[in-house]
Amino acid sequence: MKKIINKLKFINIIIFLIVLSALNGLDAQVSNLNVFLTTDPNIISDTIAYPIVGMGTGIVYGPEDWTYNSPKLSFYIAINGSQSLFAADISIRYNKDSINLSAEAGNLFNQYYFDTISTSPGIFKINIVSLNSNVTPVAGKFLIKINIGVLKPGYSKILLENTDFRYFDEQHNNQIQIPLTNHNGAVKFYLGDFARSRIILNQGDGDVNFKDASVFFQHYGSTVGDGIYRAKYDIASPGNLNYNEMPVPDGVIDFWDLVMFAIGYSKEGSGLLNNSYQKNEINIMKNNNKVYCSLGTIIRDGNKVRVPVLISGDIKEIHAINVGVAFDKDFFEFTEIQKGELINSENVISAHKLQGNIVYLNSATLRNPGFSNSNEINAGYIDFTEKKRNNGDLKISLVSFEALDLNNSILTSELKYHSQK
Numbered sequence: 001m002k003k004i005i006n007k008l009k010f011i012n013i014i015i016f017l018i019v020l021s022a023l024n025g026l027d028a029q030v031s032n033l034n035v036f037l038t039t040d041p042n043i044i045s046d047t048i049a050y051p052i053v054g055m056g057t058g059i060v061y062g063p064e065d066w067t068y069n070s071p072k073l074s075f076y077i078a079i080n081g082s083q084s085l086f087a088a089d090i091s092i093r094y095n096k097d098s099i100n101l102s103a104e105a106g107n108l109f110n111q112y113y114f115d116t117i118s119t120s121p122g123i124f125k126i127n128i129v130s131l132n133s134n135v136t137p138v139a140g141k142f143l144i145k146i147n148i149g150v151l152k153p154g155y156s157k158i159l160l161e162n163t164d165f166r167y168f169d170e171q172h173n174n175q176i177q178i179p180l181t182n183h184n185g186a187v188k189f190y191l192g193d194f195a196r197s198r199i200i201l202n203q204g205d206g207d208v209n210f211k212d213a214s215v216f217f218q219h220y221g222s223t224v225g226d227g228i229y230r231a232k233y234d235i236a237s238p239g240n241l242n243y244n245e246m247p248v249p250d251g252v253i254d255f256w257d258l259v260m261f262a263i264g265y266s267k268e269g270s271g272l273l274n275n276s277y278q279k280n281e282i283n284i285m286k287n288n289n290k291v292y293c294s295l296g297t298i299i300r301d302g303n304k305v306r307v308p309v310l311i312s313g314d315i316k317e318i319h320a321i322n323v324g325v326a327f328d329k330d331f332f333e334f335t336e337i338q339k340g341e342l343i344n345s346e347n348v349i350s351a352h353k354l355q356g357n358i359v360y361l362n363s364a365t366l367r368n369p370g371f372s373n374s375n376e377i378n379a380g381y382i383d384f385t386e387k388k389r390n391n392g393d394l395k396i397s398l399v400s401f402e403a404l405d406l407n408n409s410i411l412t413s414e415l416k417y418h419s420q421k
Contacts, residue, residue, distance in 0.1 A: 037185030192264035221353035262364035324400035
């Protein structure tokens with residue numbers, strides 16, 4: 001009897017080991033997969049989408065230019081790993097106020113069933129099933145293409161949720177869930193993000209900084225058709241300075257574009273560009289403050305003439321200025337803008353535009369407030385070369401002055417002195 005009992009124990013052990021081995025075999029059939037939201041299926045680590053050449057519709061632009069007309073970006077759901085799969089169920093969460101999306105099947109499955117549905121605002125569900133059983137991921141191929149339509153500038157996360165990938169075990173006629181590691185994506189679409197570097201100009205990099213400034217000012221003052229104008233730098237127009245809306249171009253790169261660029265520059269510098277549509281706006285000032293512009297006493301050095309541009313009044317509330325100075329081209333030739341107390345500040349970006357016989361001095365602060373609490377500041381110097389001496393008026397006059405407050409609303413401004421002798 002004892003021998004029979006020992007034999008039964010041995011048989012039970014063998015059966016247990018066989019079952020355990022089978023179970024281990026089933027577990028061994030599946031391994032972890034990494035699921036990426038990437039802008040390039042060949043470089044799956046590229047999970048951030050930026051402004052890029054070709055994103056706009058309607059007009060064909062050059063190799064370094066783009067338009068903000070219905071911008072579209074692409075993401076790809078790419079898979080990294082050796083585990084094969086035959087089906088995927090994916091939910092994508094996104095900011096419906098800033099982007100919209102649609103999806104199409106990728107090139108990983110040759111034959112497939114594909115379906116999408118918007119289950120709720122900001123949730124998009126995708127189902128795809130291979131009709132040729134299991135398929136092993138291949139580098140450069142992607143499961144699904146996501147088409148992104150950008151509605152507003154800003155930062156938008158795109159999250160993979162409730163992902164369910166399946167492997168079909170033909171031997172046991174069973175579906176096995178595959179363990180996954182999701183890698184989410186994001187859109188960083190900032191006005192002023194013009195370039196990755198001074199050389200790579202066909203896409204942004206998610207920052208608005210000195211690299212963008214260096215290329216922006218190369219096109220400052222240009223207009224449509226002059227050979228220098230680029231649509232991607234035309235990010236504002238008079239009365240349209242909402243950084244959280246798509247730009248309304250006006251065909252010229254000028255003061256208003258500088259102001260919009262300064263808004264993005266200051267937001268990036270203070271870290272606000274990492275938040276979705278955080279306006280960081282200051283309460284509108286309800287007052288009757290007034291600012292003035294005048295030309296200071298000229299400085300002569302031979303045939304060189306330097307004209308100071310002075311701003312006075314409630315200057316602590318100024319965010320940007322646009323000053324126009326006219327000169328008689330028979331007597332003077334514009335040379336350059338020189339730094340004054342305002343332009344020399346590290347918190348201010350400045351540029352000039354020459355239009356006929358008027359030179360415009362444009363400046364915008366990068367931080368609020370950007371000006372001191374004094375009641376007068378030197379906005380800079382305008383340098384001229386004197387062609388011939390005139391014994392009467394200097395024939396240099398102040399013809400226009402605009403000032404914006406910290407909310408980019410127009411301040412009450414006034415020309416204090418119009419001309420110099």
